[in-house]
Amino acid sequence: MKARKIVDEMDSYVPGKSQDEIAQDFNLNKEDIIKLGSNENPWGPSPKAMEAIKREINSINRYPESQLGELVLQIAEYSGVDDSQVIVGGDGADEIIDVLAKTFIDAGDEFIVPLPSYMYYEYLLMQYGAKPVYARWDLEKNELNVNSIYDAITDKTKMIFLCSPNNPTGTLIDKEVLVDIASKNPEILIVIDEAYFEYSEVTNKDLINDFNNIFIIRTMSKVLGLAGMRIGYGLACPEIIEYMRRIKPVFSLTRLSFAAALNTFKDTEYIEESIKKGIESRQYLYDEISKIDGLYVFPSKSNFMLIDIRDTGFTAGQLALELMKKGVIVRDCTSFKGLDEYWIRISICTLEEDKRFIEILKEVLA
Template identity: 50%
Template sequence: MVKIKRTVKELDPYIPGRSNEDLARVYGLDPDNIIRMGSNENPLGPSPQAIETLKKSLHLINTYPESNIDDLKAKIASYARVNSEKIIVGGDGADEILDVLAKTLIEPGDEYIVHPPSYMYYEFTFGIHGATPVYARWNVEENRLDVNSVLNAISAKTKVIFLCTPNNPTGGLIEKKDIQTILESTDALVVVDEAYWEFSGENNVELLDEYENLFILRTFSKVMGLAGMRIGYGIGQEKLIEYMHRVKPVFSLIKLSHIAASATLDDLNYLKESTKLSIESREFLYEQMSKFPELRVFKSFANYILVEIRNTGMKSKQMTEKLMENGIIVRDCSSFRGLDDHWIRVSVATIEEDEKFIDVLKNILSDQQGISND
């Protein structure tokens, strides 16, 4: 028997959202009519400019990707309003940047701080490299970070602190002053995950000029509509970026992803419309779901909404199953550390899809009420 690495044997598998094909097969649905509201994807689809550019570039797939992507770094730097030496680009979304950070920083026995409930991939990635998680706290009731819990978790072994803003899955923001307090309290690298920042209009890039231990994580998967192309980027101090490039795979960003990312950044009208549509959908869903007395709906600054369904008489698995039977995917949040089995996360969709979701949800809750009254 091959001897498997201990950290891998002890690792809980990451649970992604289900595909349309999987759902269609299980429930006998038409995959083209399934409404995806579980993976925080862009309901507008990709940039038309990116699509046209990709069509013209398909003949290039027999050649290796570019190892020098200075043109893309320059566009990202302009978008982020930093110099390009502060940019590193990953070819498996922001997840690759997390892996490169772990390879660059982590020695076995190092500690890192996370604030559940939050994005679970931090633990998935850093655990493989032998780091030990230390848990701070996100106050779900108030939908804000418990800053003191982070400060109390810092030790001499702390190598990285993860702060997710807007936080996934709660949608809450971390105030800039709280991020500054944490940055000033440690020499550890503070990773601020801004995957959803465009939907909030709030970011922390200007803090890079003041704090050497700040690193910002971003992605092309959300507002830029390129989740399937797997492009992420990090913004940090030049010296850290240089070390990260030493361990990053040279050709991780495939040629077509490079081309799609560049074209999307050129399509300013698309970026504006993409942001606008997602925010309109979020606010519509918040308003409509808040009308159901059985639901507790959390205000969000991202492109998804956390919903507590405890008073419906259903658990998250039951609710998500009933929605999937009707061709709608939402996220069962029972796998998130810090949440129990009475939470779901609903991603934005088109307004037409939102309306169908609300109608289906109304029927499910009405049927459940009838069962409860029998």
């Protein structure tokens, strides 16, 4: 059986390595592995979420709620928007991107992604016959090259994906830039990915009141500590949300993910503490790595940071392998379009794990 042409031509998305994979490959204890490759919350989920899951476990023989009304209201309150401006999806933010594509993309449409950025946009939209057009981030200035966005726009452009803070650079996009792009291109959907907005303490959610062509993606996989439960949500004008609800799978959230999400938003102390500890960890890692010869680390507004290692004598693949042998997982960024083979990305961990990582990194580089 021959697959569709686009599927036959596509490469698989390359995720970060898991602790189980590394433990098996290098004969290590899973509990001793330091995972800095997937931008997760290292302090675990909210205790209230865990208790809610335990209470709900006996009901998994029943279908989950389809309208998710209580959770939508909770997200609206958390985000400071109206409930008509919220859509919730399973599979993290990835389902939200997929529903966007199914709702608005026709075969032959183009979408713009500045490189390097999160490549799952491309992976999902190409399945529906859309063509990626690449703008760029200026790595020397560590900022979006705005002119490259305008140069990439054609009469076929349907969406522009702007990740802020950007993955993997950790860079924020100025709100004035977003306003300028949206106002000059009212027929193009400007998709702002705010997966890491809590760590940056900056949001553009107020723009959905002024522009009907701005869509904001968010996830519960980062600060909110539910990467394993796969919950994402989007914010936009009611018209966009209504169109997407017609397409979205009815039961995309399980009963357990619904209960975990609802009770995480209610645990404001947990959220505030996760943000605080995450920023502390980020600052510690940035300060310590900046002291190591041969490494150039980008300042970040997220829970990860990008590191140029070309002056160490290692490629990213080589350094990642040596670190994995010692029980440390980092992200080899060779698979990111727009980066060469000399970049790695690390995410926050507990301060104890951060200190162990710095010791191991110095040992490997020496």
